[in-house]
Amino acid sequence: MSNRITDLFNIKYPVxxxxxxxxxxxxxxxxxxxxxxLGIIGAASMYPEVxxxxxxxxxxxxxxxxxxxxxxxxxxxxxxMGIIIEEGVKIVFTSAGNPEKWTSIxxxxxxxxxxxxxxxxxxxxxxxxxxxxxxxxxFEAGGHNGREETTTLCLIPAVAKEIGLPLLAAGGIATGAxxxxxxxxxxDGVQIGTRFAASLEASGHSNFKNKIxxxxxxxxxxxxxxxxxxxxxxxxxxxxxxEAESRGASAxxxxxxxxxxxxxxxMFEGDMDEGELEIGQVSALITxxxxxxxIVADIMMExxxxxxxxxxxxxxx
Amino acid sequence: MSNRITDLFNIKYPVxxxxxxxxxxxxxxxxxxxxxxLGIIGAASMYPEVxxxxxxxxxxxxxxxxxxxxxxxxxxxxxxMGIIIEEGVKIVFTSAGNPEKWTSIxxxxxxxxxxxxxxxxxxxxxxxxxxxxxxxxxFEAGGHNGREETTTLCLIPAVAKEIGLPLLAAGGIATGAxxxxxxxxxxDGVQIGTRFAASLEASGHSNFKNKIxxxxxxxxxxxxxxxxxxxxxxxxxxxxxxEAESRGASAxxxxxxxxxxxxxxxMFEGDMDEGELEIGQVSALITxxxxxxxIVADIMMExxxxxxxxxxxxxxx
Numbered sequence: 001m002s003n004r005i006t007d008l009f010n011i012k013y014p015v016x017x018x019x020x021x022x023x024x025x026x027x028x029x030x031x032x033x034x035x036x037x038l039g040i041i042g043a044a045s046m047y048p049e050v051x052x053x054x055x056x057x058x059x060x061x062x063x064x065x066x067x068x069x070x071x072x073x074x075x076x077x078x079x080x081m082g083i084i085i086e087e088g089v090k091i092v093f094t095s096a097g098n099p100e101k102w103t104s105i106x107x108x109x110x111x112x113x114x115x116x117x118x119x120x121x122x123x124x125x126x127x128x129x130x131x132x133x134x135x136x137x138x139f140e141a142g143g144h145n146g147r148e149e150t151t152t153l154c155l156i157p158a159v160a161k162e163i164g165l166p167l168l169a170a171g172g173i174a175t176g177a178x179x180x181x182x183x184x185x186x187x188d189g190v191q192i193g194t195r196f197a198a199s200l201e202a203s204g205h206s207n208f209k210n211k212i213x214x215x216x217x218x219x220x221x222x223x224x225x226x227x228x229x230x231x232x233x234x235x236x237x238x239x240x241x242x243e244a245e246s247r248g249a250s251a252x253x254x255x256x257x258x259x260x261x262x263x264x265x266x267m268f269e270g271d272m273d274e275g276e277l278e279i280g281q282v283s284a285l286i287t288x289x290x291x292x293x294x295i296v297a298d299i300m301m302e303x304x305x306x307x308x309x310x311x312x313x314x315x316x317x
Numbered sequence: 318m319s320n321r322i323t324d325l326f327n328i329k330y331p332v333x334x335x336x337x338x339x340x341x342x343x344x345x346x347x348x349x350x351x352x353x354x355l356g357i358i359g360a361a362s363m364y365p366e367v368x369x370x371x372x373x374x375x376x377x378x379x380x381x382x383x384x385x386x387x388x389x390x391x392x393x394x395x396x397x398m399g400i401i402i403e404e405g406v407k408i409v410f411t412s413a414g415n416p417e418k419w420t421s422i423x424x425x426x427x428x429x430x431x432x433x434x435x436x437x438x439x440x441x442x443x444x445x446x447x448x449x450x451x452x453x454x455x456f457e458a459g460g461h462n463g464r465e466e467t468t469t470l471c472l473i474p475a476v477a478k479e480i481g482l483p484l485l486a487a488g489g490i491a492t493g494a495x496x497x498x499x500x501x502x503x504x505d506g507v508q509i510g511t512r513f514a515a516s517l518e519a520s521g522h523s524n525f526k527n528k529i530x531x532x533x534x535x536x537x538x539x540x541x542x543x544x545x546x547x548x549x550x551x552x553x554x555x556x557x558x559x560e561a562e563s564r565g566a567s568a569x570x571x572x573x574x575x576x577x578x579x580x581x582x583x584m585f586e587g588d589m590d591e592g593e594l595e596i597g598q599v600s601a602l603i604t605x606x607x608x609x610x611x612i613v614a615d616i617m618m619e620x621x622x623x624x625x626x627x628x629x630x631x632x633x634x
Contacts, residue, residue: 003631119534139456140468148535151457151468153489153498154598158534161602172470181470181498183630184623217436217475218465226563246543248565281471285478306501310627313500314320 004166005189009065012036014189015299017196019069021045022267026054028201030061031292040067048079055087072097085109100129118146120162127163135191138171142280145229160186174282176302194280199292205270209289217284226251233277321483322506326382329353330617331506334513336386338362339584343371345518347378348609357384365396372404389414402426417446435463437479444480452508455488459511459597462546477503491599493619511597516609522587526606534601543568550594
């Protein structure tokens with residue numbers, strides 16, 4: 001029993017755990033991979049030698065496939081990619097940048113390359129660059145996000161129409177029902193961030209995990225649109241950004257307010273007021289912090305329930 | 318064969334055509350109702366006596382159920398509601414305002430009342446006010462929109478969890494596949510605007526209908542967030558608004574730029590540069606202008622195909 005995504009990664013379920021900055025260590029990636037999904041180490045918040053340690057430990061913790069996520073704009077990109085190749089990582093997810101250069105280098109080393117996009121235009125470019133699969137991520141996703149603000153519901157059918165590659169849906173997906181919805185729209189699987197950020201194994205601060213469980217609808221916002229748009233929780237830091245944007249502040253001033261290490265301060269160090277707290281809209285549906293393996297099992301149980309619900313629609317065509 | 322929505326409205330398919338300003342005359346409403354869905358006359362762009370004519374003609378054109386959509390902030394609301402009651406309309410969709418007062422008045426006359434919301438908080442209020450069903454409309458929808466920017470994918474499961482009433486999903490839905498996705502997420506049916514705006518029977522100018530077919534991803538934007546947020550096509554008028562917002566213009570200045578009758582100028586009179594062109598993100602998927610009955614038939618054919626695709630997911634749980 002298989003589809004294009006389970007075949008490509010040699011995994012049991014087409015459930016991919018997103019490689020989230022400050023939230024995706026080897027503990028999370030290996031737990032998801034051992035549970036039948038694909039775990040991803042988030043390299044964006046790691047110094048090169050820290051990443052090496054996470055890869056080594058992940059290899060020790062699972063004999064299943066796992067991946068590393070690398071934003072292509074990362075300053076130490078050459079060093080990071082060198083470590084990924086040296087340490088025998090078999091799958092790389094790239095984001096935030098042009099995949100052309102690194103796709104061909106990684107493909108030469110027989111590494112599977114998946115690129116994250118926010119539009120079908122970028123999906124087509126990634127397909128031309130030779131990637132093996134696409135993640136199409138909608139407006140509702142946490143963290144950095146596209147400028148066109150296309151939601152997952154509109155994005156997935158648009159991308160599915162334009163490309164022939166295996167397609168993962170991301171943004172707004174946390175349950176087996178939303179996984180089913182994404183697959184009905186043309187995806188072959190899903191990439192889930194927010195729900196795994198609220199797992200025991202995620203490396204975010206407990207304040208942050210509790211916050212994910214606590215917040216409800218309307219408590220995240222896509223902001224910083226004059227620089228790089230990012231979805232974050234509406235806390236005191238957000239209010240400063242919002243006030244500045246409302247009076248027409250420049251990208252430069254916004255950058256000054258942001259300063260350095262805001263994401264670390266919030267998600268990793270647990271400062272819920274002054275930190276940048278990146279999370280998706282779907283956090284409103286998350287009600288508990290659980291082991292990653294239970295999350296994978298729940299998603300598949302929900303997926304099966306969704307499949308059964310379809311049979312009950314009972315429409316007279 | 319039935320569900321809560323088909324039973325409530327006594328219709329064949331749970332496909333509701335949105336009552337869109339300048340786009341939803343009796344010709345469209347009756348065509349949708351005759352094809353097995355529920356057609357809605359959009360009263361927001363009609364003088365009271367114009368609405369009366371549309372209701373009378375709709376009664377003549379179909380013996381099936383149809384509805385009228387009324388924004389509760391409409392200045393002539395008492396007069397409009399009086400006409401709706403006098404002319405024997407059986408179903409009213411209300412939006413943009415508190416449903417409390419009018420729900421009880423309409424219910425006394427045995428009229429079915431449905432209220433449009435953008436959050437589960439407002440859904441619960443509408444349920445308390447005694448409405449018969451809810452439309453939950455996501456960020457990707459065209460025209461006026463909620464402040465929380467929750468997308469349909471995140472909104473539908475959240476509202477379904479909070480209310481017991483029949484639920485219609487709106488925003489980003491144009492095909493049978495997206496109808497299936499919405500129903501998997503917990504909706505009992507869908508309200509579709511954009512695809513019906515591109516129907517032969519819609520009353521928008523042909524320039525506007527052609528524009529809907531022509532535009533692609535990223536060519537609409539939710540804007541005017543300091544006044545009443547509205548999703549529109551990025552034309553010359555939008556660029557003026559965008560420039561003003563970017564430098565921090567006040568709600569007052571934005572109101573001056575908007576001026577009067579912008580929506581009529583654009584959608585009804587066909588001025589593609591200076592008019593306000595309200596349409597959903599899903600316009601990117603619309604490729605032709607068709608009779609409304611064909612659209613209903615296509616949606617149900619696509620829905621059946623989506624149902625068959627689910628059976629092929631073939632996952633090993």
